[in-house]
Amino acid sequence: MSEKLTLSVIKADVGGFVGHSGVHVKLLERAEEMLSRSDRRHLLVDHCVAHVGDDVNLIMTHDRGVDDREIHHLAWETFEACTEVAKELKLYGAGQDLLSDAFSGNVRGMGPGVAEMEFVERKSEPVVVFMADKTEPGAWNYPIYKIFADPFNTAGLVIDPKMHRGFRFEVHDLIDAKKVSFVAPEELYDLLVFIGAPGRYCVKSVYSRELGEIAATSSTQRLNLMAGRYVGKDDPVLVVRCQSGMPAVGEVLEPFSRPHLVSGWMRGSHVGPLMPVGVADSAPTRFDGPPRVVALGFQISGGRLVGPQDFFADVAFDEARRTANQLADYLRGLGPFEPHRLHLEEMEYTTLPDVMQRLAKRFKPVEEEEDWSEESKIDA
Ligand code: F6R
Ligand code: MG
Ligand code: MG
Numbered sequence: 001m002s003e004k005l006t007l008s009v010i011k012a013d014v015g016g017f018v019g020h021s022g023v024h025v026k027l028l029e030r031a032e033e034m035l036s037r038s039d040r041r042h043l044l045v046d047h048c049v050a051h052v053g054d055d056v057n058l059i060m061t062h063d064r065g066v067d068d069r070e071i072h073h074l075a076w077e078t079f080e081a082c083t084e085v086a087k088e089l090k091l092y093g094a095g096q097d098l099l100s101d102a103f104s105g106n107v108r109g110m111g112p113g114v115a116e117m118e119f120v121e122r123k124s125e126p127v128v129v130f131m132a133d134k135t136e137p138g139a140w141n142y143p144i145y146k147i148f149a150d151p152f153n154t155a156g157l158v159i160d161p162k163m164h165r166g167f168r169f170e171v172h173d174l175i176d177a178k179k180v181s182f183v184a185p186e187e188l189y190d191l192l193v194f195i196g197a198p199g200r201y202c203v204k205s206v207y208s209r210e211l212g213e214i215a216a217t218s219s220t221q222r223l224n225l226m227a228g229r230y231v232g233k234d235d236p237v238l239v240v241r242c243q244s245g246m247p248a249v250g251e252v253l254e255p256f257s258r259p260h261l262v263s264g265w266m267r268g269s270h271v272g273p274l275m276p277v278g279v280a281d282s283a284p285t286r287f288d289g290p291p292r293v294v295a296l297g298f299q300i301s302g303g304r305l306v307g308p309q310d311f312f313a314d315v316a317f318d319e320a321r322r323t324a325n326q327l328a329d330y331l332r333g334l335g336p337f338e339p340h341r342l343h344l345e346e347m348e349y350t351t352l353p354d355v356m357q358r359l360a361k362r363f364k365p366v367e368e369e370e371d372w373s374e375e376s377k378i379d380a
Pocket of ligand 2: 013015016019020054093096
């Protein structure tokens with residue numbers, strides 16, 4: 001094994017149980033089988049098959065670097081094998097993130113989500129893998145900002161000499177496929193101009209300025225413009241290294257105690273609170289939601305994934321769940337009105353073009369004289 005270790009998290013929705021809510025245990029078993037198969041073992045140092053909502057997440061360690069063909073192929077084959085099981089059980093949207101048979105209403109072809117980082121394993125290497133369902137990569141912007149740039153969240157920014165110089169943020173423009181980086185604290189306000197718009201600008205990675213090392217990375221990927229709207233809101237993952245010059249585990253979890261609003265609820269077209277939950281509570285139910293986030297902690301030891309620790313199962317997040325439920329109640333009351341429903345350009349589903357086409361002739365210039373009072377009268 002070379003000196004550097006790679007941590008790869010690759011996820012896909014290859015079939016929901018039931019509807020778009022959860023993952024069937026047989027899919028998880030198949031994924032486990034695939035990753036453990038002896039002929040594959042030499043590729044990986046260790047792996048953990050995890051899930052959130054209807055997504056299967058493959059957490060893998062190896063020494064092959066990021067974007068490695070073999071590792072990606074292994075993940076792809078694993079998802080294909082899971083798709084076979086999903087098809088057998090007629091799970092919903094079987095293979096939807098690869099090739100689809102069942103209609104899901106989304107334009108497909110975005111493929112699995114990927115978050116990978118390469119680093120030299122420290123004396124002790126605690127990491128947290130966040131996995132979210134029913135939302136988009138920009139959902140991480142707010143917690144990433146809080147973790148790495150907000151001293152009210154992260155005490156270490158003020159009192160840990162190894163964190164005091166701050167962090168560098170790599171930000172991607174998902175629409176123009178461009179990237180830029182900002183350093184905090186000096187460029188906080190410039191950074192916020194962009195990442196406050198999470199539907200377009202996403203934090204891809206964060207680097208420690210003191211250590212000159214990667215601290216976090218997400219599964220941010222480019223959005224596709226199809227049929228006049230952006231698609232590819234992809235239930236995202238985020239990996240964060242913790243402690244000893246990186247934020248403490250508790251500082252990394254802290255932003256989720258105040259559920260923020262994210263896009264992607266029901267039909268990828270609604271805003272809802274991101275509810276932190278333990279794995280056992282991660283299947284979205286109400287209105288296909290509310291959007292969920294799970295946090296799995298691992299100690300990495302010689303590449304082995306020692307864990308996971310299911311952080312959000314803790315009672316300390318009960319109040320956050322209550323807040324999320326209250327926010328969900330309030331937002332649901334708005335029904336089809338914005339801001340519960342997303343702006344037209346951001347919706348994954350929209351009947352607007354069809355309705356518009358059907359009604360096109362009924363639209364008249366506003367200046368045109370028209371008296372609808374007679375027409376409005378209902379004939380007895
Ligand atoms: C949201 C999501 C679900 C589906 C909804 C309709 O990201 O996946 O809310 O959009 O259940 O699904 P279809 O169109 O497949 O019937
Ligand atoms: Mg699904
Ligand atoms: Mg999903």
